[in-house]
Amino acid sequence: MSAIANDPAAALENAGRPSPGLLRRLPSSPIALVGLALVLFWVALALLAPLLPLPLPNAQDYLAMGHPGSSAKHWLGVDPLGRDLLARIVWGGRTVLAVAPVAVLAAYVVGAAMGLLAGYYRGWVDVAVSRASDVILSFPVVVLYVILIANIGPSPLNIVVAVVLASAPGISRIVRGLVMVLMHQEFVAAAYLRRETDLFVMLVELLPNCRGPLITDFCLRLGYTTITIGTLGFLGLGLPPPNPDWGGMVKQATSMITVFPHMALYPTIALVSLILGFNLLADGLTELSQAD
Amino acid sequence: MPLLSIRDLRVEYRTSRGTVAAIPEFSLDIEAGESFGLVGESGCGKSTLILAIMGYMGRNGAITRGQILFEGQDLVRAGAEELRRIRGGRIAIVYQEPATALNPSMTIGAQLVEVPLAHGMSSMVEARRQAAHVLADVHLPDPDSVMRRYPHQLSGGQKQRVVIAMALLANPALLLLDEPTTGLDVTVEATVLDLLNELRAKYGTALFYISHNLGVIAQVCERIGVMYAGKLVEDAPAAGLFRTPRHPYTRGLLASLPRSGADKRGAPLLPIPGVVPAAGRAPASCGFLSRCGHAAAGVCDAAVVPLLLAGPGHLVRCARWADLPEMAAPSPVARADAVAATDEIVMEAHDLTRVYPVGRRQLLANDRLTLAARRGHVLAIVGESGSGKSTFAKVLAGLDTATGGSLSVLGKEVAARPARRRAAALVAAVQMVFQNPDGTLNPSHPVGWPLARALHKFGIARDRRAAEARVSALLDMVRLPVSLRHALPRQLSGGQKQRIAIARAFAGNPELLIADEPVSALDVSVQAAVINLLLRIQEEHRTTLVFISHDLGLVRYLADEVVVMYLGQVMEAGPVSALFEPPYHPYTEALLSAAPVPDPQIRTTRIRLEGEIPSPLNVPPGCRFATRCPRKFGRICDDTPPPLREAAAGHLIHCHIPIEELRRVPPVFATTGPAPAG
């Protein structure tokens, strides 16, 4: 769960203060810069994966299986099936960096719509949205993922569905809280004095002013979703083999950890560095928005 | 030796954009037992100064030069323990917002006894006894029960009394007051100011009072300093400052306030051009240089201007003070009722009622309101918070709907009709300017956007080019550069934002404009310019203006008719000339008595109200005002709603007291000087 999702009060601190230019002021926060660098590193590797002089991620090198440690041919060594670890890590990053942002974006579309409707109309709409969110939020997150993916089956689309289901209620709560504060602002009254429609007020007057707190929350959720994807892979609920998947790679290597620890360690380090990147970015952005 | 002597003080803040000198250089002496007031607009550095005296500036602030000598000891160089002993013991503070100054999770008693216990007293019983004693001194009834309560269980005025009691508990030699009455209702403010005067006489404590409000300072202080851009620009005895202000800024401040008796047809308000420079951005020689009408090249911008002696005890930081002409006393102008009572009625409310259900109870926001406004007139609605004036404004604009009664605007019945169910032409015809400049514009859109959007929605500009031309014309009308249309709201000052709000309201050529406290959040020097602008456009377009305000001085200046509201009902209504003369409704009389007048020569007859406005959830059954009325004369006031009495044509008073008796009440304003009463 992200820091902001559990603490609507913290999100409200910045309500009506959209911190325009937050991203432009990014360079003044060293923490955010470190985070951005980590994320960009993986994004660059993922984008360039097909161009890099690497073996194919699923190609087995039977000769290397005898000496799976690092060598001139396999910089990070090979996995228990003799596949190049570096190639699998790079290609695995591609999967995470494609699935995580899509999942979080989809969760944002659903969650923001729920929050806007609940905060704008209040009354029974609010009660319905809030009760539905309460039911979802009362599931321990990992339990929710496990039950869902175990039953609907592991695939990128299903992971997106699961992330939307698990994250939308939290996003909805933040947006609802922000909307309820913004509704008291006089520019909303001014919009009614132009006879604007409800939809216009929600999308043009309210939603753009939620972006400050939401940008930070977005980064946190990216980090958290990366954890989720890795964890699902580790639980055996990730992408079906032989596709490279960081969590799955760790799982596969744990049985050999006493003999060949590098097989589990390298994908672990890759995963942690990407999550750290997202979290540092989020922390830096929070710091910047509070420095106003 | 003065009690407090600030010498060459310099306070700097580190920001992301470098170091800023919030106070470049400041010197001041305060004698024991003296009451000194420091006036300045927001951002002039007065709060920084108070916190610097207490050595409390946060992580990014620092005193980089100078001394603060208190009872001979330099606070800038004092150790942590010495500083702790002085804080709360010898120097104490009363804060601007009592609601946040008290710890929400501790009882009042627990917070009070900490003071004597931290300053040498060891007995808890003795500390509690003393706390109860001081609570009684600040006139809080039943101190023992107050001590058991939590802050949220007290009203705003009561909380401020607790904060004052907390400050006085260790009997300090110096009391710092940081806008202690800002945010309180005017009748409550008056009682707090009385209390301060009373306590000073009793305890002999020196007062250092900072405020943006000249009227408030005039009530409490013997000597007044004026601060601008981190520097003291004038320092004089109170009477001298108001009679012969020397610094152009002081003069500007006084001229931008409506003087007693003046009205919009007589003496116009004279605003100070420009805006207060951001901290550290003012010119070094004279901070006021860029806004001063008397600045002379080679004199004012040459060297740092020192404080100069302009009279006995009268210091001024102006190189040209001796060259300036004497400031003309406001000439009394006979009030002319320039508008005819026969003008067409454009808005008429009859028994208009707005009830909000709160749980099983009912909140009576508006209760059988009956009032009317005529074309081209300015109808002012005055009253304290909770009087229901903003609710009426919302119903009138269509942002809320009434639950009973009728409201006709331009001949259409709209009481139960929100804006979206009104015809487009009617919505365009009834527009509103809001109170808070920071909330009035959407921070995500450029300021020209709402103007263009309004033109589009009202079908005024059919194509892009016509819209652009019209937006430019609107900006020109409110005297803003056309280039500003692409700026974001955060790049504008408060006054500029309110100008945009006025332009937006006039986009659809309204016939009725509602202005809900449009200048109360603005600095004094900016208020005048916005008021002048609003009145000019209103007169040009012959727009009817419903002006909602708690500022009686302003209302007296600009209104044609006035309605006084209390707890959702009309107490008194009539032409402005009648409202400010006896016969008064007792509530009007109390409001007038409480209004701080920025002129020590004018003495007001002081009637004070007990307590605070009751909750609209639980209104008194008879006369709404009976629970606080100083002229209440019997059970009838509690039990029976008062009759409507007509004091003169169009002058109505809701009161059980006969008009003849009310007529015998002496006028609230009486001058001790030569200026005639208004």
Add this chain to the structure above:
Amino acid sequence: MTRYVLRRAVEMLATLLVASFLVFVVTEFSPGNVARKTLGAFALQEQVDLLYQKLHLNDPLLVRYVRWVGVLTGVEADPLQDPALGLGFKDPRGDRYFGNFGYSTLYKAPVNDVLWDRLGNTALLAGLAFAVIVPLSLVLGVLAGMRAGSALDRAVSTLSIIMTSIPEFALGVLLVAVFVVAFGILPGTSPLDAHSGWSIASQLVLPVAVLAIYDSGYVARMVRASMTEVMAKPYVRTAVLKGLPRRQVILRHALRNAMIAPFTVILLQINWLIGGVVVTELVFAYPGFGRMLLDASLFGDVSLIEAATLIALFVATATQLLSDIGYRLLDPQARG
């Protein structure tokens, strides 16, 4: 207050009902069905179809859900225990009693025989983790939040971000690599078996550490944020400028108010730990509730999944209720 607790308790029951129904719905997507799971992969299709009919598995979802609730509350007999089916499923408690979660097709035993031991093991693990998380995160958060922007604050904040950036399974791998592979001072698996050559206590160290480290980072950040916010409040300034010593300002004025917001967060960690144990128990082969839930989900053991989620949801909603009540007690303004 009593009315409030009652109202919340009713809401809690409604949440449990809806959530357990949702779980029922989700298991519908699972390939195969109860009959196939019960009989195993080698049973003939005719046998499966017969059982399918006898168990009325083609009834609408809602009907089957109501039947399941009936079995749970002891109103109806567990159909799987019907001797006529010849499955040999037998529950010593009988086939009709309150709290009958049915028969686990994975373990071929009544759910009540499978569930409670594992839950006990998990409670031990989560309880120990909780006992580490609370003091650790409070101390870290308060120390950092006391002086926002100080070197200590920066250090603690960075440390807690790193702590929350390492998923449990990754942390497990890292700790095993260090303490098991490199130093060999701790066991790599924790079957809670006293005869495995390692003491029970030493088997608990790594699982508790994994749960505690990730979560402490998160809670410490919450506490720090709340403490920083409170330290900037005007009433803390009032306390300082009253002449109170710094220690008193922190202990009497700042701490209590700073604890109001994190209190809820801390209690909600119980909910979080339930999820965390799934991963941790898998890493360390710990015989607990989380691994059981994972196995049941992968196998499609509907009775066990329902029982496990119901318990997880009960713990979650109960802590939510507790935190709401606690919040009202802590904050005089909420008390009214």
